[in-house]
Every structure is written in C-alpha cells, then in structure tokens.
Amino acid sequence: MTHAISAVAGVLTWYAAACAGAQLLSDNLIACAGRGDTLWLVNSEGVNYTVARGDSLSWEGYLSYDLQWSGAVAFGGGRTVVPRRPRADIDNVNDLWVFDYRTGAASIAAPGWNARATKARGYYFVVGAAWTPSAFWLACWNGGVVRWDPAAGAGRVYYPDTATSWSIADFPPQQLADRNDTARAVFGVSPSVDSAGDTIVYAACEKRVRLLRPRPGTWDTLSNALDTPGVVRSFLGLYARPDAHEPLFARIMIAASDTAATVDTFLCRYDPVRARWKALRTGVTALTFGKGDTLYLASGSRVLAYQATDSGFIEKTALSASFNLRSVNNGNFGVISDILFVPHAGDADGNLWITSDTGLFFSRHELRDEITDSNLVWVFRSPRLRSGLRDSYFYPGILSGESPHSVCAYNLDKDAKVNISIYDWNLDFVTTIIDKQPRLAGKKQRTGRSTVPEKDFWNGTNSRGGQVAPGVYYYKLIASTGERAFGKIIVAR
C-alpha cells in the first residue's frame, strides 16, 4: 500500500512538472548509462534518454523533470533506474525512478526498506546502481548491496561480511541490531563475472572493496594496500568489465597518512597477485572499457585512450581539443563528467559517448585504435515544443554557407496534412516545402514533434531550384486542422 501511494505521488509529481513545461537542458550532464540502442543521461534536473546510434544527432527522449538527482543511472532489461534524493530532510530512505522503455511508462518505486525498523539506524539511501541480467544491484548507504528485481518490486539485502541475505522488508534482522561498523556503507557497485561465468559484484565501501558472490552469498575483502606511499582515505568509484573479472579499476582518494590534511584522487588498478592497488594517474573522472584491450579515461576536458598490456598501459591518443566542437561561455570548454563505450553489434567498432557540463558528444566513427577530434560530434537536445503550432521555427534561422539547410520544427495537436511555404519580404511566393503532406501529432512521436527533418527543410531555393537572394524570408505553416503558424528565416549566403 505504501509503495502504491508512493508511486502514485511520484508519477503525479512528474506529470505536473511535465505539464508545467519545464525544460531539461543538455548541459551539466552528470552520468550516463546505456546498453543496446538507448543511452540514458542524468543532469541536475532529471533524466533523459537518446538513441545510442551514430545517425541520431538529436536527443529523442524527454522523460523526467524535477527528479531530484542523486547522481547515478543504470539501464538494463528494458528499464532505467535512477535513485532519487530523499523527499524530505527527515527521510532516511529514498525512492527509485523507473522507466520501462518498452511500455513508455515511468513510475516511482521504493526499494522496500522497512521504514519503522530502519528509522533508528541511519540512512538507507540508494546511491549507486548497476545492472546484471535479471536484476539491478543497488549500493545502499548503510544498507549494503541490494539485489532488486523491478518486475517483482522485491529486493534482497546482501550485507558485507555476512554470509546470510535477507528480504529487504525484513532488514535489519535482529542479529545485526547491535553491530556498528563501516562495512555496511556501500558507495558504489560494479557487477562482473568470475572465471566460471557466474555473476559477482564489487562493492566500494569507504576503506575497502568487497566482492560479493551472490550465488553462495559470500563476501571477500580485497586488500587496500597501495604500491605507492600513502593510505586509502576513501574509494570513490569502481570499474569492472561486465564480461570479465579482470581488470578492476577504482578511483581512490589517497592521503600521505591517516592524519594528513591533503588528499589526491588516483585511478588505480588492482593487482590480484600482489594484492595491491597500483596508482596509474590523477585527475581521472570517469572510465569506460572499449572493445578488446582498449580503455578510455576522462580527465578534465580530455579523453585518453589506453591499451592494456600485461606490463601496464600504453597511452594511445589524447583528445585535448575535442570540445572545440561546442565552445560556450567565451571559450570555456566542457569538463567531462562521464564516458561510456557502446559497442556496435557484430563488429569491432562502437561509439564513445561523452557527457560534460556543455552537453553530450559521441564519436561518430570510433575505431579501435584511433580517436580523432573530427570524430567527435555534439548531440544537441531539441527543445520541447508546445502543441498546436504555438511554437514553431526554422533552425538554423540563418541560412549560410556553413548551414545550408534549415529544418522547420513544429508540433501539431492532431494528425493533419501540412503545407509549408516560403515568401519573401514583399510576400511574393518563393516555394512550397511540403504540400499537403500527412504529419503525426507531436504527442505520438518520441521527439514530441511532428517534424520530419528529412523533408521539412528549406535549402534556400525557389520553386524552380534557383538560389534566392540574401534577405529576410517568411514561412507559412498551415495544417488541414486549421492550425497555422508564421515565422522568419534569414538567408545570408
């Protein structure tokens, strides 16, 4: 019952925000996740999705507003899950925002903690999530690792250094009531498989990394010894290949001593033979695994490609200038927050997705051994248009040699046949772009628009194919339902 009320309240909140016309921007992206053909992105206002294909240069999803970001997104099994921030300061649990990509339904779900039992034992927030076939794994602050099945809405708690698991509704059990340790505080999870092909889950706790083998329900603790002077202050993130238990990377805050005031964050690789973490480099904010032995690191506004070898890593190519593609704020380039390699099915290539504070980029033709600046493309987010042709425009509004095509963006309230014509300043007819072409209402389209970009564009020519003179032009968009709109375009070439 509580779950149902929570879900209804969440959906209503989401719906109200959507109706209010809030806009998610493509800036300030924090994290991304994806598999198959869908890429999910989180920013400070909500979660978005786009189709993870090289030929899709526009975001296609407009999903959640006022999501109250908590910083993680996971995708799998046709669903995406984003932990929400607590709704009130007094809450000690948080909800999950769940979107079913196959049905298009968004909902708010609770992991299922027993609120009364957990109330006195601190916070049980979900702070990280990852997917393995059939279930999400949730990293819970004070709650260990939870295997959560969204279809069943049920969770099972795996508590570090404890050989038993519990239904989340029964947690905490009596035998843990008096236990007071830091092991249960899990900040991140990274699933993988062991040499036998069974699922394993690495869990980042404050001082150590633990390894959960769900099938027997056992935990191992990895050493936190370093091959450099210093001590582990905290683990910030874990990166394990989903298809192999080696290698394992972590971002670790390292201090000179337990009492040192300053810390540095290193990307480290775990050496299982020596049971030590090897510090590789500082300044790394994200990591993703490419095909084969390729590894991509994000550092500031750079993407670095490495090749893993038995003796270490060989740096391949640095992309220091990649964000020149979209220079904003007087030349301040974006800072990368996350990167994700999505392999193409059936070949050796894939696309590298890059999220930053200035937007989303992907490498159009990613090659295994090569990244070049020109491969990177910025994927823009099309603004939401109000229905009924209350919003319409051509973009770009200035036709130039660099931008020779201008697409008409519009959103019909109902399916209709559409005519778009161009006129000059004297309103002499110039050309018809589309004539009585059927178009779907925007609400039936994933993009929220009725536009067919491949057809609803003007290239600055008249009805006989000749180039028009530079100047101001006007368009008339009229639908068979009676909706109509007018606007302006400049031809400057």
Place this chain on the structure above:
Amino acid sequence: MAKSLWHGSAGTGIAFCLLLASGETAASSYLGGAGGAWLRAPAGATALAMGGAASASPAYGSGFWNPALPATFHDSRVSLGTGLRSLGRTDGFIAIETHRKRLGMAGMLIYRGDPFLDNLRNDEERLLANGAFLALAAKASLSYVVVPQVSAGLSLGWIYQRMPAYFDGSSESMSYIGGLDLGVRIRPAERLSFGLVIRDLNTVLEWQFSSSDYAFNSAHADTVPVSITAGSRMETSLLGKPLVWTCDLRGYLSAVDRKSAVLCAGAEWRRWERFCVRAGLMDIDVDADIFSAPRTWASHLAPAVTAGFGLDLSQVRSGLSLNYAMATCRIWAGVDQQIDVVFAL
C-alpha cells in the same frame, strides 16, 4: 469621351499584359526570392489604398513612382509617412518634390525593414539575440516638361541593407549607388494620363558573407529585377462626384529565372469636399499561366484588397492633408497599414 479613353487605357494595359504573357512569362511566384523584394512594395498611403497603382500620376512620392512627375506639379510638396505591415514588417519614407519652370526635382528616402526578428535559432535550436532587418533606398530625381503633354525624368538611387547574418548576433550590410529609374508621363487629355516607368536599371546588391571557416566565405551579387510599368490614370465622375481610376501593369524582365507581371488597380472617390475614400486590388498575377495552366495560376493568385481615405486638413494648416491606407495580407498573416501627411507649400 472619357469612357472611350478609359477603354483605351484598359486596352493598353491588356495589350501590355498579353505582350508579356506571350513570352517566357510566369506567375509572380517566380518573382519571389529575387533581390530587392522590399523595393516592390508600394510607397505611401494614397498609392497603397489605390492598390499600388500610381505610376501615371502619383499625388506625392514621385521619386519612387515616376521621376517624370515633379516637373508637372504646381507646387512643392513635402510628405512623410510610416507603415506597419503584417509579420512585423515596417516601412516609412520622407519625400520632397519641387519645380522651377519646366524643371522638376525630387528626393525621397524610403525605409523598409523588419525590426522584430525575435525567434531566430541557431543550428542547435538555441535562441539567438533579437535582430533587425534594415533597408534604405534614396532616390534623387530630375524631370523636365518636354512639351505640355509630355514630361520625362530620371532618378539615381542609393541602396543600403543590413541584416543579421551570424549566430553570434553580428550583422552584415551592403550599400550600392547607381540604380537608375527612367520615367515618362503623357497626358493626351486633361482627364487622362499615362505613365511609363523603367525601374531599377543596373541595380546590384552585393553581399559579402564571412565565416569562421574560410571555405564558407561567400560573395553574392544579386541583380534587382528591372521592371517596366505602364500606368494610366483617368478622372471621371460617380454620382456626380469626382472619381479617379488608376491602373498599373508592372512587368519584371529579369526575375530570378523567368519574367513575370502583376496588375494593380484602384479608385478614389471624392464624395465629400475634404474627404475621399479609396480602394483597390494589388498584385494580381498576370501571365501565360492564365491560359496554359489556369489552376496553377489560381493557386498562386493572392492579390491584396486595399482601402483607405484622404483627409484635407487645410483648415488646420494650409496645404496639409492626411492619408491612411490598409491592405489585406497576401498570406493572411494580418493587415498592412500606412499613414502619411503631406504638406503642399
């Protein structure tokens, strides 16, 4: 007599029309996109109210309509006006016309533009800074009465245009000196006038567009279509009150890729001593499609219906008059309005 002269005037127009139609002419739709579109709109509320037909004998603004006229005026005139057209287009003008014996002179500055370019987007669909399109044309005219029934004149033009051309909000501008207009006015009878005007000879609009990528820099030299206008004006009466008919047939000889023509007609009825009403039809496509492809012709047929009035304010100030006009928008996006004041000195 007057009736037969009117028939003669109409016949001249029709003949001119057929002359254009017999060649490689097409609907004025083929004119759209040619350079200097803003030069094709009528200037002045009186002319607009009468369907944009004022080439035979404009009340004022002869620098735009027919440079042969100033020499025939009996007084000097200063006129100024402004207009707001549909879709945020604006215009304005100031004109002065004077004469000395058989020599007439006129000067006119015409403004056309769109100061409301406020929903332009870049290629990322981000809103650009508001911009404005500005176009100015200045014409200096000289005319001469050759014989009492015939006067001739010419005017030289200067054109300036400025418009947003880049996503960063900066604009590009161009100016040109040298456009030439030639005009003749024939008055075979006291109540009948004909005008023949060739406009925009050798008028070239040259743009230079630069780019962050040198490969996309471009220069664009765009020739404004030369137009030949045959106009007529006949004075008659209706219900015992003075009635003026005007008709202009304007052919464009160097449109974008084909020739085209439009017909404009209007009337002014002086029912009251100090007040007159005007009405007209503007920009009726006239071309070979009437016969060869009537459906195509009809689909692009979008004349504007015009109306207006003139008010003699001599009681306020000697020689002062006020004119107002409104016209339907050819694409039904609003109405065009214009208001002028004229001082006859």
